[in-house]
Amino acid sequence: EAQVTQNPRYLITVTGKKLTVTCSQNMNHEYMSWYRQDPGLGLRQIYYSMNVEVTDKGDVPEGYKVSRKEKRNFPLILESPSPNQTSLYFCASSLFNPQGEQYFGPGTRLTVT
Amino acid sequence: GQNIDQPTEMTATEGAIVQINCTYQTSGFNGLFWYQQHAGEAPTFLSYNVLDGLEEKGRFSSFLSRSKGYSYLLLKELQMKDSASYLCAVRGYGSGNTGKLIFGQGTTLQVKP
Numbered sequence: 001e002a003q004v005t006q007n008p009r010y011l012i013t014v015t016g017k018k019l020t021v022t023c024s025q026n027m028n029h030e031y032m033s034w035y036r037q038d039p040g041l042g043l044r045q046i047y048y049s050m051n052v053e054v055t056d057k058g059d060v061p062e063g064y065k066v067s068r069k070e071k072r073n074f075p076l077i078l079e080s081p082s083p084n085q086t087s088l089y090f091c092a093s094s095l096f097n098p099q100g101e102q103y104f105g106p107g108t109r110l111t112v113t
Numbered sequence: 114g115q116n117i118d119q120p121t122e123m124t125a126t127e128g129a130i131v132q133i134n135c136t137y138q139t140s141g142f143n144g145l146f147w148y149q150q151h152a153g154e155a156p157t158f159l160s161y162n163v164l165d166g167l168e169e170k171g172r173f174s175s176f177l178s179r180s181k182g183y184s185y186l187l188l189k190e191l192q193m194k195d196s197a198s199y200l201c202a203v204r205g206y207g208s209g210n211t212g213k214l215i216f217g218q219g220t221t222l223q224v225k226p
Contacts, residue, residue, distance in 0.1 A: 025202070029210065042218040043200060050212050058213060090155055102146075102214075104155035 002027045004105035006091050012111045021076045021108050022024045023091030031094045032074040033058070033102070034066065036087040043090070049074055071094060115139040117217035124223045125191055126164050133186045133199050133220045141206025147175050147186045148174065148200040150219070156200055188222075196224045 004025045013019055025032065033057075045058030062103040063085055065077040073091035074093075078085060091105040116138045125131040137145070142162045148156035160168060162177035162184060174187040186199055198219040205213030 033212070033214070036214075040218065043202075043216040045214055045216075048212045048214075056209065056212055059215065100161055101158040104157070106156055 002103070004091055004093055004103050006089075006105040006108050009106060010109050012113065013025075013062065014113055015045065015082055016080050019081060019110075021078075021089060021110070023074045023105060024072050024100060025093040025103070026072065027073075027093065027095070028071065029051050029093035029095050029103075030071070031096055031102075032068065033092050034068070034076050035063070035090045035092065036060065036072070036085075037090065037107075038087050046089075081110075083112050086110060086112050115203060115205075115215045117201055117203055117215055119217040119220045120161075121218065122221045122223070123128075124225060125188075127191055127193060127224055127226050129191050130187065131190050131191060131222065133188070133201075133202035134221065135184045135186070135217055137182050137201075137203050137217075139203055139215075141181070141210075142179055142203065143206040143211060145175075145177055145184050145203040146202040146204070146214070147184075148199060148202065150198045152197070157198075157222075169215065171205075191224050192226070193224050196222060198222070 007022045030051045034046040035043045044060045049055045052103040089108045092102045094102040118136045147159040150156040160175035167176045172189045177184045198221045200219045201217040
């Protein structure tokens with residue numbers, strides 16, 4: 001089944017404790033992206049990747065890191081999480097740069113205390 | 114910069130037609146997306162418009178006017194399952210920006226019997 005998977009789905013952590021949210025797609029897509037969704041602010045893009053080893057900042061990259069060492073995986077890294085990073089995170093992928101359908105993962109709900 | 118405006122909430126009756134508007138102000142234009150998001154779920158792709166005009170896909174149609182910076186999503190024969198948020202997103206333009214996506218805050222549609 002074609003899909004985007006994210007892990008974990010739910011995470012509660014404390015300020016400053018490094019964490020990684022994994023994202024994997026099995027569709028051989030070149031383009032992958034991370035978003036956060038907050039009430040009243042909608043979806044905001046954090047980082048995106050046009051292909052392996054190519055990553056770029058979205059609208060809200062501060063406090064996040066990403067890497068794209070292989071096509072299927074695009075992990076999101078929070079080196080020192082803070083409470084303002086409490087949010088719902090989505091990973092998404094599409095065949096090429098977003099000219100068509102983007103497939104979203106199920107989401108990761110992160111709480112930083 | 115880019116700005117995207119959508120109404121926050123709309124209500125419509127089952128079986129009716131509803132039009133959800135989206136206006137954007139951007140330094141360039143490279144395509145506009147519509148996504149549907151049910152509460153607690155990930156967004157799912159509805160349409161992608163690059164050229165002016167109306168594109169129809171079943172009960173859903175999307176219209177674009179690039180000169181006016183305007184798009185709408187038309188939902189016909191409304192069903193209760195159409196109650197969801199509808200997200201408008203514009204793709205970035207120019208070197209280094211084609212992978213960017215800017216989302217509006219979304220329009221929450223409630224369909225009543």
